[in-house]
Amino acid sequence: MFVQQLFNALVLGSVYALFALGFTLTFGVLRVINLMYGFYFAAGAYLALFAVQELAVPLWGAVALGVVGSAVLGVVCDGLLLSRLRATKAPELSSLMVTLGGVLLFNSLMNLMFGAEVRRFPAGALSFEAITLGPLRAAPIQFIIIAVVFVLVTAVFLFIARTRIGAALRAVAERPDTAALMGVNVGGIVGLTSGLSAALAGGAGILVGLNLNAVQPYMGESLMLRGFAVIIIGGLGDIRGALVAGLGLGLLEVMTAGYVSSTLKEAVAFSALILALWLRPGGLFGWASGKRA
Amino acid sequence: MDDFLWAYQSLFYGLGVNGLLGLSMYAVLALGQLSLGQAAFMGIGAYTGALLSLNFGMPFALVLAIAAVVPAVAALVIGGPALRxxxxHLAxxxxxxxxxxxxFYxxxxxxxxxxxxxxxxxxADGWTIYGILGVALGLFTLASRSKIGRAWEAIREDEDAAKVAxxxxxxxxxxxxxxxxxLAGLAGALNAHCSSFIxxxxxxxxxxVTVLSFALxxxxxxxxGPVVGAFLLGALPEVLRPLHDFRLIFNGLIIVVVVIFLPRGLLGFRVRRMG
Known part of the structure; x- marks a missing residue:
């Protein structure tokens, strides 16, 4: 029983970490809380669902299509919504506001186009049969989620820390103007970051859609609160922090639901968020920058 | 005929409530702060007011006062750490x-x-709603043209400079x-007491986000400004019926267009002062 609980916590925590990964990456490099992230998340899931259902593409192809599709959406939407604000060096809150309007606009559009009802993947797309592994019983997709999260987090981390492009990314995050003077293609890095984080969002949406076998226009919004809690607790822009905070939040929620009360579980994320604001405003590892004068 | 009147009466009340919400958004935006809790605080006010009226039958003025104080306390708890x-973080x-x-609800x-x-x-009746709106609007207008308004403007333009000053x-x-x-709590309580359901x-x-679009x-x-915005956005979907289904899309679009094309005009405007 306890092992099963721990496993459930690991799955839930991985989903939170996965959702937060691209979210915190965008903030780290572009200094924007991009609420459009919730839209990319749902859009990825819809694209994959469409590919499986209408185009009869095998699941791996649908996942690829969903991820690439969301990346394209991410780059296009960034160009539409944020490029002008970036060029005029508008205040940070302007870009937050524009993505707020954007997410309302696009989510409502999606709702109008596809309807609010929950859609499911066709029966043959993936086996939902539970596998028994010692004391554990879990669906294959849950193992896949855990594996994917660890691979992706490591990959993104190494990409940023070890590659030339990663160094350019860090330079832009630090000071875009200086980076441009040093010959970094800032526009390219901005596009890369938007595309990469939207791709991560779309991929996360597909995995979560498969896990719950439910795709719905507002699926991103319902994860948003947890996403916020994770990126604030982990420290804005801190990828390692997001992973630890995501797993921690999953553990806390599952344990609260299992041993305290399932209603109280809903309050865990927010209480943790407020606590983090009081106690560790700089994030778990304390190096996330707040405001630089 | 009665139905017709009733429908427009509720629109009339709704617009007043929207106006108050617009003002509550103004209260923070004037300092360049983005608090997106207006709907939440409105909800606290609505539930508090409704429970007091349903269970205790208190005088309406007292109900309204408590419905304003409870969300204010909640704001203190949340705003305290976020504002540092x-x-x-506040958003x-x-x-x-x-x-x-x-x-939780x-x-x-x-x-x-x-x-x-x-x-x-x-x-709630028209007199109460528009009376409160009028008084609040008057007070805000006076404040914005006084020393307080200049402090708001300074904070909005440059927080560090304002601190130094x-x-x-x-x-x-x-x-x-x-x-x-x-203010949002008041709006919520008023709304609950004219629509009978929350x-x-x-x-x-x-x-x-809709409240933000009023202000923008x-x-x-x-x-x-935000009061006029609230009236316009509240009345439009009722006047142009086909727009009703696209209401949220329209609100989102307004935010996007205004912020992109008038970014300085929003967070960096200048108030014209008298005297």
Whole structure:
């Protein structure tokens, strides 16, 4: 029983970490809380669902299509919504506001186009049969989620820390103007970051859609609160922090639901968020920058 | 005929409530702060007011006063830590607060769960709603043209410079967030007492963003702006019926267009002062 609980916590925590990964990456490099992230998340899931259902593409192809599709959406939407604000060096809150309007606009559009009802993947797309592994019983997709999260987090981390492009990314995050003077293609890095984080969002949406076998226009919004809690607790822009905070939040929620009360579980994320604001405003590892004068 | 009158009466009341919400958004935007808890605070006011009226039958004025104070206290608890950090932290904490409240309403049996509360007595009338709106608008207009308004402007333009100039920035921001919550709570209680029904779905993310669109459409160069914006956005879908289904899309579009094409015009406007 306890092992099963721990496993459930690991799955839930991985989903939170996965959702937060691209979210915190965008903030780290572009200094924007991009609420459009919730839209990319749902859009990825819809694209994959469409590919499986209408185009009869095998699941791996649908996942690829969903991820690439969301990346394209991410780059296009960034160009539409944020490029002008970036060029005029508008205040940070302007870009937050524009993505707020954007997410309302696009989510409502999606709702109008596809309807609010929950859609499911066709029966043959993936086996939902539970596998028994010692004391554990879990669906294959849950193992896949855990594996994917660890691979992706490591990959993104190494990409940023070890590659030339990663160094350019860090330079832009630090000071875009200086980076441009040093010959970094800032526009390219901005596009890369938007595309990469939207791709991560779309991929996360597909995995979560498969896990719950439910795709719905507002699926991103319902994860948003947890996403916020994770990126604030982990420290804005801190990828390692997001992973630890995501797993921690999953553990806390599952344990609260299992041993305290399932209603109280809903309050865990927010209480943790407020606590983090009081106690560790700089994030778990304390190096996330707040405001630089 | 009665139906017709009733339909327009509720629109008339609704617009007044929207106006108050617009003002509550102004209270924070005037200092360049983005608090997205307006819908949440409105919900607290609505539920508090409805419960007091349903269970205790208190005088309406007292109900309204308590419905303004409770969200103000909530704002103190949330705004306190967030305001020490950046504007982004405040925005995130307040959106999160709205979400957690929505879940709380749905799960709480005392608050009617997903069905909400029904049978709230209709105690609000046009005089009360527009009276409160008028007084609030008047006070804000006076404040914006006084020393207080200049401090707001200074904080909005450059927080650090305002601090150096001897303005107690944190205190000003805290008061703004509390005031804004109290106004939203009042609006919620008034709304509950003219629509007789409230539910958990009315105070979520969409509602919060809609209040922001009121303020952005009207512009925040003076307190009247958000009120006008609220009237316009409240009345449009009723006048142009086909627009009704596209209401949220339209609100989102307004925010996008205004922020992109008038970014300085919003967070960096100048108030024209008298004298």
């Amino acid at each position: 950090l950046t504007g982004v 995130i904490a307040t959106i999160g607060f709205g979400e957690v409240l929505r879940v 749905i799960n709480s049996e005392t608050l009617g769960g997903g069905l909400g509360l029904t049978g709230i007595p209709q105690r 001897g303005i107690n920035v944190t205190a000003y921001k805290m008061v703004a967030v509390i005031l804004s919550a109290a 539910g958990p779905g009315e105070y979520g993310f969409d509602a919060a 459409l009207g512009g925040v160069s003076m307190p009247l």
